[in-house]
Amino acid sequence: MKWRTLETKKGIRCRVLEAGSGAPVVFLHSAGGLLADNPFLDDLARRYHVFAPEWPGYGDSTGEDLLEDMLDFTLHGWDVVDALGLSRPHLVGHSMGGMIAAEMACLAPRDLGKLVLVGAAGLWLDDHPIPDIFALLPFELAELLFVDAQKGQALLTGGADLSDLEALKDFYVASQRRLAMAGKILFPVPNRRLSKRLYRLTAPTLILWGAADRLIVPAYAARWKALIPSARVELIEGAGHMLPYEQPEAFASAVGAFLG
Amino acid sequence: MKFTWFNLMPWPYLPDDFREKHRSVWVDIPNTLYDPRRGHHVYHTYLDQLEYAESLGFDGIGCNEHHQNGYGLMPSPNLIAATLSRRTSRAALCVIGNSIAGYNPPIRVAEEFAMLDVISGGRLVAGFPVGTSMDTNFCYGQIPALTRDKYREAHDMIMQAWAGEEPFAFDGKYNQLRWVNCWPKPIQKPHPPIYIPGGGSIETWDFCLDHDYNYSYLSFFGYLRGKSLLDGYWERVAKRGKDESPYRAAFAQIICVADTDAEAEALYAEHCLYFFNRCLHIFPPFADPPGYRTMATVKYGALSQLTQSRQKILENLTWKQLVDERFVIAGSPETVRQQLEECIKGLRIGHLFCLMHNGNMPDWKTRHSSKLFAEKVMPRLRDLWPEWKHDERWWIHPMDERIRPEERRPGAEKAREGWPS
Numbered sequence A: 001m002k003w004r005t006l007e008t009k010k011g012i013r014c015r016v017l018e019a020g021s022g023a024p025v026v027f028l029h030s031a032g033g034l035l036a037d038n039p040f041l042d043d044l045a046r047r048y049h050v051f052a053p054e055w056p057g058y059g060d061s062t063g064e065d066l067l068e069d070m071l072d073f074t075l076h077g078w079d080v081v082d083a084l085g086l087s088r089p090h091l092v093g094h095s096m097g098g099m100i101a102a103e104m105a106c107l108a109p110r111d112l113g114k115l116v117l118v119g120a121a122g123l124w125l126d127d128h129p130i131p132d133i134f135a136l137l138p139f140e141l142a143e144l145l146f147v148d149a150q151k152g153q154a155l156l157t158g159g160a161d162l163s164d165l166e167a168l169k170d171f172y173v174a175s176q177r178r179l180a181m182a183g184k185i186l187f188p189v190p191n192r193r194l195s196k197r198l199y200r201l202t203a204p205t206l207i208l209w210g211a212a213d214r215l216i217v218p219a220y221a222a223r224w225k226a227l228i229p230s231a232r233v234e235l236i237e238g239a240g241h242m243l244p245y246e247q248p249e250a251f252a253s254a255v256g257a258f259l260g
Numbered sequence B: 001m002k003f004t005w006f007n008l009m010p011w012p013y014l015p016d017d018f019r020e021k022h023r024s025v026w027v028d029i030p031n032t033l034y035d036p037r038r039g040h041h042v043y044h045t046y047l048d049q050l051e052y053a054e055s056l057g058f059d060g061i062g063c064n065e066h067h068q069n070g071y072g073l074m075p076s077p078n079l080i081a082a083t084l085s086r087r088t089s090r091a092a093l094c095v096i097g098n099s100i101a102g103y104n105p106p107i108r109v110a111e112e113f114a115m116l117d118v119i120s121g122g123r124l125v126a127g128f129p130v131g132t133s134m135d136t137n138f139c140y141g142q143i144p145a146l147t148r149d150k151y152r153e154a155h156d157m158i159m160q161a162w163a164g165e166e167p168f169a170f171d172g173k174y175n176q177l178r179w180v181n182c183w184p185k186p187i188q189k190p191h192p193p194i195y196i197p198g199g200g201s202i203e204t205w206d207f208c209l210d211h212d213y214n215y216s217y218l219s220f221f222g223y224l225r226g227k228s229l230l231d232g233y234w235e236r237v238a239k240r241g242k243d244e245s246p247y248r249a250a251f252a253q254i255i256c257v258a259d260t261d262a263e264a265e266a267l268y269a270e271h272c273l274y275f276f277n278r279c280l281h282i283f284p285p286f287a288d289p290p291g292y293r294t295m296a297t298v299k300y301g302a303l304s305q306l307t308q309s310r311q312k313i314l315e316n317l318t319w320k321q322l323v324d325e326r327f328v329i330a331g332s333p334e335t336v337r338q339q340l341e342e343c344i345k346g347l348r349i350g351h352l353f354c355l356m357h358n359g360n361m362p363d364w365k366t367r368h369s370s371k372l373f374a375e376k377v378m379p380r381l382r383d384l385w386p387e388w389k390h391d392e393r394w395w396i397h398p399m400d401e402r403i404r405p406e407e408r409r410p411g412a413e414k415a416r417e418g419w420p421s
Helices: A039-045 A070-084 A096-107 A138-145 A149-157 A165-186 A219-227 A248-259 B036-056 B077-087 B107-119 B133-139 B144-163 B202-211 B222-239 B261-279 B295-306 B309-314 B319-324 B333-347 B363-381
Strands: A002-007 A013-019 A024-028 A049-053 A090-094 A115-118 A205-210 A232-236 B002-006 B060-063 B092-095 B124-127 B168-171 B176-180 B194-198 B214-217 B249-257 B328-331 B351-355
Touching: A002 A070, A013 A039, A013 A070, A024 A039, A024 A070, A024 A096, A039 A049, A039 A248, A070 A096, A070 A165, A090 A096, A096 A115, A096 A165, A115 A248, A138 A149, A165 B144, A165 B295, A205 A219, A205 A248, A219 A232, A232 A248, B002 B036, B002 B092, B002 B363, B036 B060, B036 B077, B036 B363, B060 B077, B077 B092, B077 B107, B092 B107, B107 B124, B107 B144, B133 B144, B144 B168, B144 B176, B194 B202, B202 B214, B202 B222, B214 B222, B214 B351, B222 B249, B222 B333, B249 B261, B249 B333, B249 B363, B261 B319, B261 B328, B261 B363, B319 B328, B328 B333, B333 B351, B333 B363
Parallel strands: A024 A049, A024 A090, A090 A115, A115 A205, A205 A232, B002 B060, B002 B351, B060 B092, B092 B124, B124 B194, B194 B214, B214 B249, B249 B328, B249 B351
Antiparallel strands: A002 A013, A013 A049, B168 B176
């Protein structure tokens, strides 16, 4: 996979991971951002032309001060698609990225191919309150995100040696920066009233969920289905919230089967 | 020097095993630990103490705003100040302050502060904190990364509302009001003295200096640790070409006075330890959500945050440590005077917030300590800044002909005055 940097019409510098050829697929990452290794993107790139933009505030992408609310986020998603010169790409969004992708699909329903929502944020069920990711101790995060917390922790830190204080500092600063940005649409409750806009959605939709998701539990998959009756729901075993990282092959084949 | 008697108003009945059983004194502390019937007595005891402080000769009496916690029982400091405004006549009412990023719309603060200033005859000191992240973000739901921007906008609205001579429209990012028209307006002109409680960010220093506001450093870790921070502030003051009046700065200090040093330990140690061990037991993520601090500040202080020095400091604290490191200034009047002189001169502060009630300190000890301080310490620290003696820029300017509760007898003899016969 290769990195490229583009500038949107609004003036945001955005770094994009790109690979493969075929129909365009835009992958929108979760609040944690892209990790050091993203093998599921390699899998998708065997069949599609994959683009994975880093959101402002993540990695080398800048311009976070230019995005403040849900509409800003949504328009930025389309600005990136425009800057990439894509026509009717499929949108695949994971967690926070799912929330953004669904908003994009409601705002401009005729501008995308198909929509895949993976453990998507954006809805709220009083009976299943989503844990407050902004109030977690470092070790608590991996336990919420992964079936295997130990493996998950290693994935999150990308193999950095966090007993080294400088490495720890860098990791901490980057993580604060990412979540500061994510907080604009996820804090204090990750619900920006997307549910009242979902009626506009026309794209064929797949709802993918880790069967063991402890952060946004599978009851939310049912809620998405209730709001998008034409959608297909698929639960994948052996995966938590970080489904694309925990079961990359199952993830890629489910997405591939749906996108065709 | 100006001395303000401050009560944080902690809940004094947190159980002995509070630290072990609960992760935080703030935000998600079980509210079953609060007993409203005991609370009735607690509020009245604390309010009486604040009134007593005026009678002892303190220049100001102070309160502040916190939410969902056992550390300080004043979700609305304005209610506290309102009761004080009717029962006192001389002391400044220091509300340090209203966490204005959380008010919707912030004109409410302009109105309530104006009410307090008018009822008290011009005795309000108005504080505008960003608010702790526990309060502003976790309890009041403000988005961390936007909190400071929202704070600045709220500040602008309040100051414009106080200054405005006619109705105007306010087209803010977070607040839009077609008709801003503050009724009532404050007595003090152009506005009550404004205090900005802050930590160590350069942005806050500049904000204070841009507007000539008082910078208040509120820490519980004493003047030895506060020194480098205040040094930074004074450097900034010099760089900006402002005069070095000590009244530009305030500092909060826990103070316990007894007849001897040994008696101070015997009387106050357990209550100060209660404060440090229980009232400051905060779940670390609540104190530092991503976006609450600016990225510049995060990068600057990253390592100290990571090692969670604050929580570490709080483990296994002893009285000796509290006193040696000056988290607490305690002892005989002479000991306290000496250390406070060092504190005041070292930090170059004109305002001292005296934290005289601490943790679960009983009423009589609080009064004992306060009285000794007022009689034997305060007079000897009064004139530490002779060259700035007449600098009243950061203090209240009450009206002379104000109502004094001691002269009022709201009883039968007034009942018929002014009625048609």
